[in-house]
Amino acid sequence: MWFDSELALDYLSSLAALAILVWGHGLVRQRGPGRHLSPIGLGLGFGLVAVVQMNTGYQPVAGFLIDLRLVPLGLAGAYLGRRGLVACVVVALAGRYQIGGIGLRADMVAICLAGLAGLAWARATRAQQVRGGGLLVILSLATSVGFLPVLMLPMLLLAWFVIEALPVLMLWHMLSITSIALLLERALRAGAPEGAERGPVAGTDPSRHDRSRLLRQGAAGRTALATRADIAASRKARTRLRTGLR
Numbered sequence: 001m002w003f004d005s006e007l008a009l010d011y012l013s014s015l016a017a018l019a020i021l022v023w024g025h026g027l028v029r030q031r032g033p034g035r036h037l038s039p040i041g042l043g044l045g046f047g048l049v050a051v052v053q054m055n056t057g058y059q060p061v062a063g064f065l066i067d068l069r070l071v072p073l074g075l076a077g078a079y080l081g082r083r084g085l086v087a088c089v090v091v092a093l094a095g096r097y098q099i100g101g102i103g104l105r106a107d108m109v110a111i112c113l114a115g116l117a118g119l120a121w122a123r124a125t126r127a128q129q130v131r132g133g134g135l136l137v138i139l140s141l142a143t144s145v146g147f148l149p150v151l152m153l154p155m156l157l158l159a160w161f162v163i164e165a166l167p168v169l170m171l172w173h174m175l176s177i178t179s180i181a182l183l184l185e186r187a188l189r190a191g192a193p194e195g196a197e198r199g200p201v202a203g204t205d206p207s208r209h210d211r212s213r214l215l216r217q218g219a220a221g222r223t224a225l226a227t228r229a230d231i232a233a234s235r236k237a238r239t240r241l242r243t244g245l246r
Contacts, residue, residue: 003058003168010056011068014049015176018072021045022183043084046072047091050111054096058165063101064157066165070114071176074143077118079184085115102157106149114146131185133178140177144170 021042050069057067069092076088092111096104121139125131147170150161 007058011053011172011176014053014056014068015071015180017049017052018046018075018180019183021049022180022187039080039084040087043076043080043087044091046076046080046084047088047095050088050092051095054092054099054107060160061102061157063099064103064153065099065101065107066161066169068169068172068176069096069107070110070143070146070173071180073111073114073146074118074139074177075180075184077115077120077143078122078139078181079118079188081122082119085119089115103153106152109149109152110146113148114143117142117145133182136178136181136185137174139181140174143177144173 049072053067053069053072054065057065057069059065073088073092077085080088089111093108096107096111118139121142125135128135147166150158153161
């Protein structure tokens with residue numbers, strides 16, 4: 001059996017590192033002066049966790065890695081925004097390239113797919129005020145698209161992976177994504193003002209989300225949006241007039 005207690009301990013230690021990063025990020029986001037830089041820092045941290053996973057995972061053949069790197073990558077796409085995701089992916093790609101081996105090409109594709117799947121999930125659920133367990137399970141399933149590049153491997157390795165490794169790895173992946181995502185959801189709710197429109201933990205432009213929400217409300221929303229535009233135009237005109245009088 002390829003999976004043993006030592007490997008389980010390695011997986012759990014990586015999850016603990018992610019939990020500590022999320023906790024530290026929550027403190028910075030609520031109290032620290034660098035909240036706009038925190039998504040990049042957290043993305044770098046998530047990327048380092050992915051690199052640690054790749055270096056401590058099981059290798060049935062040199063360069064063919066069995067690990068949980070998709071967990072931090074999928075979560076980075078779902079919660080850290082584009083800047084945090086890019087930071088995470090760059091670190092993970094660099095770490096995987098340094099290892100090399102037979103699975104290099106498939107793993108680099110998997111890294112990108114998992115991050116993009118998380119980002120797509122974030123966009124699709126952006127309007128949800130509460131993202132409960134069901135949506136988090138969907139996130140874990142969506143990010144498992146990162147397992148598909150194993151189809152690029154030789155047939156014998158592919159057969160072994162699907163029969164022996166995939167069931168265990170998929171279970172760990174889903175449990176890990178769901179549990180860490182619950183912590184991120186808690187951090188997001190704790191740092192958001194009452195009644196605020198939901199955005200990623202990384203922070204996004206609130207006015208853009210507000211415009212999207214108003215447009216989804218139909219005619220009434222478009223009227224409110226037009227009124228806001230008229231008010232903004234009037235303010236700009238008054239500012240120009242004052243500047244001219246001076």
